[in-house]
Amino acid sequence: xxxxxxxxxxxxxxxxxxxxxxxxxxxxxxxxxxxxxxxxxxxxxxxxxxxxxxxxxxxxxxxxxxxxxxxxxxxxxxxxxxxxxxxxxxxxxxxxxxxxx
Amino acid sequence: xxxxxxxxxxxxxxxxxxxxxxxxxxxxxxxxxxxxxxxxxxxxxxxxxxxxxxxxxxxxxxxxxxxxxxxxxxxxxxxxxxxxxxxxxxxxxxxxxxxxxxxxxxxxxxxxxxxxxxxxxxxxxxxxxxxxxxxxxxxxxxxxxxxxxxxxxxxxxxxxxxxxxxxxxxxxxxxxxxxxxxxxxxxxxxxxxxxxxxxxxxxxxxxxxxxxxxxxxxxxxxxxxxxxxxxxxxxxxxxxxxxxxxxxxxxxxxxxxxxxxxxxxxxx
Numbered sequence: 001x002x003x004x005x006x007x008x009x010x011x012x013x014x015x016x017x018x019x020x021x022x023x024x025x026x027x028x029x030x031x032x033x034x035x036x037x038x039x040x041x042x043x044x045x046x047x048x049x050x051x052x053x054x055x056x057x058x059x060x061x062x063x064x065x066x067x068x069x070x071x072x073x074x075x076x077x078x079x080x081x082x083x084x085x086x087x088x089x090x091x092x093x094x095x096x097x098x099x100x101x
Numbered sequence: 102x103x104x105x106x107x108x109x110x111x112x113x114x115x116x117x118x119x120x121x122x123x124x125x126x127x128x129x130x131x132x133x134x135x136x137x138x139x140x141x142x143x144x145x146x147x148x149x150x151x152x153x154x155x156x157x158x159x160x161x162x163x164x165x166x167x168x169x170x171x172x173x174x175x176x177x178x179x180x181x182x183x184x185x186x187x188x189x190x191x192x193x194x195x196x197x198x199x200x201x202x203x204x205x206x207x208x209x210x211x212x213x214x215x216x217x218x219x220x221x222x223x224x225x226x227x228x229x230x231x232x233x234x235x236x237x238x239x240x241x242x243x244x245x246x247x248x249x250x251x252x253x254x255x256x257x258x259x260x261x262x263x264x265x266x267x268x269x270x271x272x273x274x275x276x277x278x279x280x281x282x283x284x285x286x287x288x289x290x291x292x293x294x295x296x297x298x299x300x301x302x303x304x305x306x307x308x309x310x311x312x313x314x315x316x317x318x319x320x321x322x323x324x325x326x327x328x329x330x331x332x333x334x335x336x337x338x339x340x341x342x343x344x345x346x347x348x349x350x351x352x353x354x355x356x357x358x359x360x361x362x363x364x365x366x367x368x369x
Contacts, residue, residue, distance in 0.1 A: 040175060040179065041171075041175060042172075042175075043168060043172040046168050046171050046172055046175070047164075047168050050164060050167065050168065076178070078174065078177075078178035078181070079178075081174060082171060082174050082175065082178075085167070085170060085171050085174060086171065088167065
């Protein structure tokens with residue numbers, strides 16, 4: 001996923017995504033890698049991103065292979081900081097990577 | 102109990118009543134204990150329920166705090182971006198001074214201030230002499246370096262509330278706020294002197310440059326465009342007069358001008 005997110009109705013957009021992720025992860029042999037280039041999220045989008053990470057965490061605790069790659073541009077050091085704020089308590093692999101590397 | 106157990110009272114008429122009373126007491130105690138048990142069970146159930154609600158509340162509170170923190174971070178990064186875009190749109194990227202757009206806006210504000218409060222301002226237009234030759238002979242990178250140093254020399258000549266802008270390629274404009282012609286002339290002479298003293302070291306060479314300056318004061322009831330044209334006319338006269346000099350046009354006597362080339366030592 002890449003870009004900026006400030007939809008008028010975040011639920012409409014993210015609900016489909018969350019449902020897809022949960023359905024995908026409920027199948028036994030699936031692993032999931034999320035590559036994120038997010039420049040801007042409005043407040044409700046942040047909430048849904050946390051919901052997504054929460055369901056990844058649950059899947060991980062149930063033995064699923066999940067990986068998040070949070071990509072940031074060196075020119076915007078705030079973005080790396082945001083990645084670590086999102087990462088916070090999660091124990092699944094959550095990498096914060098520079099796109100310039 | 103002791104009396105009921107004692108056979109001496111077997112035939113006592115009250116014994117029967119006492120026995121029934123005792124039986125009822127035992128029943129009541131039994132009932133009370135059952136009520137207490139049920140009540141305890143109910144209370145522990147409520148307690149457990151409260152605990153799990155408190156946990157959920159704590160979890161949601163933590164989530165809200167996270168959302169708020171992350172949202173604040175996004176907002177402050179937007180604010181920073183906004184600021185740098187503002188800088189980029191109002192400043193010259195090479196020299197860091199205001200650009201033409203910003204200066205035009207400031208001139209408009211000064212016009213309005215002048216008509217409201219009767220304040221004045223003066224304007225200096227400056228053009229580097231034969232800048233094309235510097236670029237042709239030493240390359241554009243050297244030309245750029247010289248412009249950067251020139252801006253330093255110009256800025257250090259200003260009073261702290263004056264504004265300087267890059268108006269065109271090698272043309273600069275200074276807006277001297279609340280300065281009448283005699284005050285502005287001191288600043289303009291300081292510019293001329295600082296430019297003459299300027300030396301730019303490139304490789305093994307020491308380069309210098311000269312500039313021509315036109316100065317005039319704003320006249321009440323005219324807009325900055327008219328002031329600008331008069332200052333530009335003074336600049337043209339400085340060019341035609343042999344460059345490396347200052348020409349002053351007094352708005353009270355716009356058909357004549359004064360040319361200043363030689364500077365007294367220690368001009369300030």
